[in-house]
Amino acid sequence: MGSLGGGGFGQNGIWGMRPFDSQNGDKGKRKSPKSSGSSPASPEAGGRFPVKQAATAAALALTGDTIAQVRERWVKNKALQNQHPSDSHEDLTWSLMDHNWLRALRMASYGFLLYGPGSYVWYQYLDRCMPKQTAQNVVIKVVLNQIVLGPCVIAVVFAWNNLWQGKLAELPNKYQKDALKTLLFGFRFWIPVSVINFWAIPLQARVAFMSMNSIFWNFYLSSTMSK
Numbered sequence: 001m002g003s004l005g006g007g008g009f010g011q012n013g014i015w016g017m018r019p020f021d022s023q024n025g026d027k028g029k030r031k032s033p034k035s036s037g038s039s040p041a042s043p044e045a046g047g048r049f050p051v052k053q054a055a056t057a058a059a060l061a062l063t064g065d066t067i068a069q070v071r072e073r074w075v076k077n078k079a080l081q082n083q084h085p086s087d088s089h090e091d092l093t094w095s096l097m098d099h100n101w102l103r104a105l106r107m108a109s110y111g112f113l114l115y116g117p118g119s120y121v122w123y124q125y126l127d128r129c130m131p132k133q134t135a136q137n138v139v140i141k142v143v144l145n146q147i148v149l150g151p152c153v154i155a156v157v158f159a160w161n162n163l164w165q166g167k168l169a170e171l172p173n174k175y176q177k178d179a180l181k182t183l184l185f186g187f188r189f190w191i192p193v194s195v196i197n198f199w200a201i202p203l204q205a206r207v208a209f210m211s212m213n214s215i216f217w218n219f220y221l222s223s224t225m226s227k
Contacts, residue, residue: 049117050116050117050120050121050207053116053117053119053120053207053208054111054112054113054116054117054120055112055116056116056207056208057111057112057115057116057119057207057214058108058109058111058112058116059108059111060111060212060214060215060218061107061108061110061111061115061214061218062104062107062108062111063215063218064107064214064215064216064217064218064219064221064222065103065104065107065108065218065219065222066099066104067215067219068218068219068220068222068223068226069099069100069103069104069222071219071223072223072226073098102164103222103226106160106161106164107218107221107222109160110156110157110160110161111214111218114156114157114160115153115156115157115214116207118152118156119149119153119206119207119210120206120207122148122149123203123206123207124203126141126144126145126198127203133198133199137198138195138198138199141194141198142191142194142195142198145190145194145198146186146187146190146191146194150183150186150187150190151183154179154182154183154186155175155179157221157225158171158174158175158178158179158225159171161225162174178224178225182220182221182224185220186217189213189216189217189220190213190217193210193213196209197209197210
């Protein structure tokens with residue numbers, strides 16, 4: 001976004017969601033809608049809000065931010081221990097009591113309200129435009145993911161963070177200072193992840209897969225935005 005809790009990766013995909021095999025031309029093996037009473041309640045049916053994907057993104061965004069905060073406190077207390085070795089036993093107070101819950105809520109709400117639903121709709125759109133899993137389509141999807149979704153995610157998460165902090169006036173400076181650096185780092189991380197995502201992961205599980213990788217990405221984003 002420690003990750004998916006008890007949902008698991010079983011035959012029904014992530015948190016009981018069906019794999020997306022049938023939408024890649026395997027219609028002949030698909031059962032009648034009447035045989036599944038839960039199909040109308042799926043996130044994509046009727047344009048409903050994708051609660052499962054949003055919750056997955058929120059949980060893993062929260063996980064990434066928690067790791068970032070714990071690391072920051074560990075580094076800070078390590079420095080204090082080096083300066084005052086005799087007081088090292090008093091420096092182990094970097095616990096949940098010191099956790100910045102407002103910062104955690106910022107990241108979790110970004111995952112639930114913006115990244116989860118937005119990326120799910122984006123992957124649906126790409127799959128409708130390029131349903132076949134050919135090498136050419138995978139390359140196109142990866143490129144579009146990096147030049148369209150990547151910049152949008154960075155722009156939105158920076159704006160969301162500054163909005164919560166009441167620092168919208170500082171947003172242009174934040175973009176100028178960190179946006180390009182973050183985008184280039186994202187290229188190195190997300191291009192191989194995107195290849196796997198589009199080539200091997202069913203549509204229903206793509207937000208969860210990308211969100212799991214987002215633990216590391218959100219760790220980086222949270223650290224960058226806290227500077």
